Amino acid sequence: MSEEMFVPEWTKTPPQPGSYRSITKIGRPDQIKVPSNRYFALLKKELELDDAYFAEKCDGNQPVGPVPPSNLDNSVLQELTGIVGSENVRTDDYSRVKYSYGKLAEETSPLKRGVLHEITGAAVHPRDKEDVKKIVAFCNSKKIPIYVYGGGSGTTKALLPERGGITLVLNTHMNKVLEVNELNSTCRVQAGCMGPDLENALNNAPGKFNTLHRFTEGHFPQSFELSSVGGWVVTSGSGQASTYYGEPVNLVLSVEVVTPRGVINTIDYPSTATGPRVMDMFKGSEGAFGVVVELTIKIFRYMPGNRRYFSFIFPDFAKAIEAAREICQGQFGLPAVLRVSDAEETDHAMQMYPQMASVEWFLKTRGLLPGKRTLCMGTIEGDRDFTALVGKKISRIAKSRGGMSIGARGAKTWEKERYLSFLIGETVTDYNILMETVETPVRWDNLHHIHDYVMAYAHSVPGTMCISHASHFYPYGTNLYFIFGIKGSVEDYIAYRTGLVDAMVKAGGTPSHHHGVGRLMNQWMESFLGKEEMDALRAMKKHFDPNNIMNPGGTLGLDIPDNLKR
Numbered sequence: 001m002s003e004e005m006f007v008p009e010w011t012k013t014p015p016q017p018g019s020y021r022s023i024t025k026i027g028r029p030d031q032i033k034v035p036s037n038r039y040f041a042l043l044k045k046e047l048e049l050d051d052a053y054f055a056e057k058c059d060g061n062q063p064v065g066p067v068p069p070s071n072l073d074n075s076v077l078q079e080l081t082g083i084v085g086s087e088n089v090r091t092d093d094y095s096r097v098k099y100s101y102g103k104l105a106e107e108t109s110p111l112k113r114g115v116l117h118e119i120t121g122a123a124v125h126p127r128d129k130e131d132v133k134k135i136v137a138f139c140n141s142k143k144i145p146i147y148v149y150g151g152g153s154g155t156t157k158a159l160l161p162e163r164g165g166i167t168l169v170l171n172t173h174m175n176k177v178l179e180v181n182e183l184n185s186t187c188r189v190q191a192g193c194m195g196p197d198l199e200n201a202l203n204n205a206p207g208k209f210n211t212l213h214r215f216t217e218g219h220f221p222q223s224f225e226l227s228s229v230g231g232w233v234v235t236s237g238s239g240q241a242s243t244y245y246g247e248p249v250n251l252v253l254s255v256e257v258v259t260p261r262g263v264i265n266t267i268d269y270p271s272t273a274t275g276p277r278v279m280d281m282f283k284g285s286e287g288a289f290g291v292v293v294e295l296t297i298k299i300f301r302y303m304p305g306n307r308r309y310f311s312f313i314f315p316d317f318a319k320a321i322e323a324a325r326e327i328c329q330g331q332f333g334l335p336a337v338l339r340v341s342d343a344e345e346t347d348h349a350m351q352m353y354p355q356m357a358s359v360e361w362f363l364k365t366r367g368l369l370p371g372k373r374t375l376c377m378g379t380i381e382g383d384r385d386f387t388a389l390v391g392k393k394i395s396r397i398a399k400s401r402g403g404m405s406i407g408a409r410g411a412k413t414w415e416k417e418r419y420l421s422f423l424i425g426e427t428v429t430d431y432n433i434l435m436e437t438v439e440t441p442v443r444w445d446n447l448h449h450i451h452d453y454v455m456a457y458a459h460s461v462p463g464t465m466c467i468s469h470a471s472h473f474y475p476y477g478t479n480l481y482f483i484f485g486i487k488g489s490v491e492d493y494i495a496y497r498t499g500l501v502d503a504m505v506k507a508g509g510t511p512s513h514h515h516g517v518g519r520l521m522n523q524w525m526e527s528f529l530g531k532e533e534m535d536a537l538r539a540m541k542k543h544f545d546p547n548n549i550m551n552p553g554g555t556l557g558l559d560i561p562d563n564l565k566r
Contacts, residue, residue, distance in 0.1 A: 008054040010034040010427055011061075021060035023098045024108035026153075026426045027225060033423035038351040046465035047433065047487045059430045060112030065093035071164050072121035076144065080124055080166070083134045088125040088172075099123040099167045102154035103226070104520065105425065105434040106490055112429060120147065120161040125172040129293040132258045135168065136291060140260040143547050148287040150228035151194055154235070155436070156518025158286055162553030168291060171228055177201040180209040180299070186253060186268060187217070187299045191230025191292045195219070198229055203302055214302040218245025218336075225419055230292045236284035238514035240418065243328070243473045244336035244381060247514070249283040251298045257282050259290030259544040268296040281540055286516055287551040288558060289544040306384045308391045310335075311377040311410030312403035313368050317342045318448065320374045321470065323401040325444050328475045330397070333390040338378040338473045339414070342451065345467035345483070346375045352421065353413050359406055366404060376403065377411040425485075434493040435485040438500050440509030442470075443477040453507035454482055457499055463487055464496060472513065479513040502566070517556050523566045525557030534558075 014029035015021035022029070035043060043049070070077075070091050081089045090096070100120045101107050107117075126132045139146050145165030152159065152171075161167060170192030177198055179188040182205075189198060201208055202215040219232060219239040231237070232248035233255070239247070254268035266279040282289060314320035320340045328334065341349060347370050350360055363373060376398065380387040395405065425435035442450050451468060458466035465485045472479040482500055486493050501511055501524065510528055511521040526534045534557065541548070541558050554560045 006051045006054075007037060007040060008431065009057065011059040011430060016061045016063075018063050018094055019061045020064055020097075020111050020114060023064070023094075023101060024060055024103070024111050024426070024429075026103055026423055027419070031420065031423060032427070033420050034427050035424050036352060039348070039424075042348065042351045043428070043433070043465065043485065047485060048463040049433075049487060053487070054431055057430050058113050062114065064097050067093045067097060067116060067119055070096065070121040072144075072166070076142065077122060079138055080122065080135065083138070084124060084126055084131050088127065090123040090125070091121070095123045096120050099149045099152070099169055100159060100161055102152060102157065102159045104155040104157055105429060105436045106494060107157065107160070108426070109429045109432065109434055110490060118160045118162050118164070120167040121164050122166045123149075123169055124166050125169045127173045129174070129256065129258065132168065132174075132291050132293050133263065135166075136258050136260055139166065139549055140547055143549060145549050145552050146287075146291070147551055148291055150192060150231035151223070151226050153223040153226035154231070154516070154518065156235075156512075156516045156520040158235075158516065158518030158520075158551070158555060160519060160553070162519070165549070170230060170291075170293075174293065175228075177208075178294070180205050180211055180215065182209075182211040182213065184268075185215075185299055186296050187215070188294065188296045189229050190294055191228060193229045195221075195224040195227055195229070199224075202299055215299040216302040217251070217297060218300050219248055219251065220418075222418060222422055229295060229297070233283055233295060234286050234292055235516035236514060237516070238472050238479070240471065241336040241379070241381070243338050243378075244334050245300060246298075247472075248297075249280075252279070252283070252295050253298060254296040255279050255282055255292055256294040257290040257292050260547060260549060261290075261544050264290070284516070286518060286555050288541055288555045290550060303382065303384075306382060306387045308380040308387045309377075309408035309411035309415075310380070310391065310394055310398075311375070311406045311408060312398045313346075313363055313406055314374045314376060314398075314401065314403045315368060316372050317374045317451075319401045320376045320403070321447060323376065323398050323403060324470065324473060324478070326397045326401075327394055328473050328478075330393060332393045333382075333386055334473075335378045335390060335394065336381040337411070337471075339376070339469055339471045341375045341469040342455075342467065343370075343372050343374055344455075345469050346373055347371065348467050349375060349410075352424075353417065359409065363404075368404065375410055377414060379411055379415070428485075432489070433485060433487050434490070435483070436493075436497065437481055437483050437515075438497060438504065439479055439481045439513045439515065440504045440511070441477060441479050441513045442509060446508045447478065447480065450504065450507040450509050451480055454480075454500060454503045454509075457503040458482065458484060461486075461496055461499070466500070480509070505566075519554040522554045522557035522560055523564050526565050
């Protein structure tokens with residue numbers, strides 16, 4: 001078979017029940033995405049792969065186990081059973097592995113091959129916040145570590161129970177939308193509620209909560225179908241429509257948190273000048289101070305019929321970024337989604353999506369050539385008059401910077417695939433091809449310096465690929481994603497990723513924009529924040545969690561040794 005015709009044997013069936021693959025699987029069991037032939041050919045070229053590389057495959061469909069026994073005493077398990085019931089304390093091999101891992105390629109690739117790291121002593125499923133209060137009090141008295149599992153979509157190694165203990169699983173029972181307050185435009189929700197369940201309840205609020213209007217929360221991360229409301233806030237997450245709606249840390253109005261010190265229950269006033277807001281201490285805290293059990297969040301009227309789409313191809317990345325800056329600073333209103341791909345990512349999109357390939361010949365006739373042209377696209381939401389105005393302004397700015405409209409095609413293609421395209425990264429790990437993302441906030445005045453500095457490092461390592469785009473826009477800057485791939489060992493992958501983050505930070509970026517810190521980025525925390533700011537975080541940790549039972553082992557860099565800091 002010729003080189004051009006070779007396609008490896010992708011696994012296209014749902015995972016076997018009880019298998020490692022059923023744990024590493026992202027999304028629903030039937031959500032499987034394999035590379036198109038065109039995109040596979042591009043990956044082979046950039047990663048320098050030949051057909052022989054695909055001779056060995058491990059898709060993780062072997063059964064889980066055996067795993068080391070739980071290190072929890074029977075007396076501890078009996079106490080936990082007395083709180084939540086025997087059906088909600090799980091110590092079987094499968095449960096202990098499932099709730100100890102997130103979805104980082106560094107975790108999932110070895111796991112498919114049966115390579116285990118830290119495993120929780122027990123997965124505990126609290127029924128309500130009263131159960132959480134009792135569990136936290138008991139574990140604090142016995143100094144038993146607690147790790148918290150929301151949706152399990154994390155990519156920062158935050159779920160790895162490095163010091164044993166228990167894992168609290170919130171999405172089993174504590175997953176309900178409790179109240180929609182139409183008068184205040186707010187919603188009260190349990191922390192374990194998953195994104196689709198929240199959005200479904202808000203979209204159908206007239207029938208479910210007797211409201212006059214339909215609503216949306218406006219937060220749509222790529223992990224939307226896999227993540228929980230509490231997880232959005234404690235990781236300082238961001239969503240694809242954040243340019244208009246804002247980020248979860250801006251959308252939350254109050255929280256109820258169970259800490260070893262006691263319960264913090266803030267009030268959902270729109271604003272208050274009563275000193276620093278304690279609620280803000282728990283945003284981005286990643287479970288290090290306590291367990292968020294309930295939140296009151298802002299909601300918005302849901303008007304999908306008014307949504308507008310735009311897509312432009314620019315001659316180069318600089319012109320597209322200049323147009324995006326003017327859009328964000330124009331003060332006529334912001335789009336919901338705004339994305340600018342660099343030249344490499346634009347070329348990848350042309351190969352990944354067959355719908356985009358059909359316009360490629362036309363772009364070449366207009367002088368918009370591979371290796372330079374960049375794609376800018378987005379959506380506009382809100383009142384009909386608002387979306388019309390913003391659409392006209394965006395079109396005028398884009399064309400003045402050399403952008404050529406390709407209509408709604410690019411944005412609609414992206415929207416259709418936005419919860420699926422990243423599943424390709426899961427599929428290719430069967431062949432030890434690891435794909436992942438790092439990202440950093442940037443200002444307009446250092447955006448190109450950081451982009452060029454990181455990409456220079458990225459391209460200096462043979463057999464790797466790296467593409468980039470800007471999204472999550474603000475009047476004063478944006479965020480750069482770097483999506484990378486590498487073949488071979490996890491050690492090589494870690495070294496390459498470390499080099500990318502080092503380059504981001506050295507160029508003036510930060511270790512993370514919105515995926516959080518966990519145990520992945522903790523080594524950069526003190527060099528980025530400085531000792532004084534880290535000391536403030538450690539003081540809060542000592543106050544709320546004096547026995548260091550809440551997510552110990554490196555989260556936020558609060559308790560790592562000096563020799564591991566960068």
